[in-house]
Amino acid sequence: NGMTLASTRIPYTLAIEGHLPKKEFFSKIDDKYKQPVNSSVVMYVLGIIFLIAMLATGNPDIFGDVPVALFWLFYCLVFLGLFILRKREPNLERPYKVPFYPVVPVLALIGGASIFVYAAISNPGYMAISVALTLTGLFVYRDNK
Structure with missing residues (x-):
């Protein structure tokens, strides 16, 4: 609701x-x-x-599991962004410190990637459709910038 x-x-x-x-x-x-x-x-x-x-x-779980796995792909991009930002902007003020950097983001990246990969292996058709639908957003956004 x-x-x-x-x-x-x-x-x-x-x-x-x-x-x-x-x-x-x-x-x-x-x-x-x-x-x-x-x-x-x-x-x-x-x-x-x-x-x-x-x-x-006849499988309502698939429509919950696949989007969650797709979300983890985007979380992985955030984790990668943390490394990129640390490299590009080493002197930037960081109000939130990542504990045990770089161990925690690496573990998060491995965990998130494994969730996405295992979901793609167990439901390749649904994952392909989900990724394709998500990528259509690039064309919608590009046309309206």
């Missing part, structure tokens, strides 16, 4: 910041309820499609 309500704000925010096609469509606000109308409808329809796909495959 909370995710459904929060998800309606994502396309709306992307639209008002100019990062989404059809900015006027997704940024429309209902006068009475002050909610992003079109953004809500699109996200609700996507949610229904997701539920239908879960019922059609």
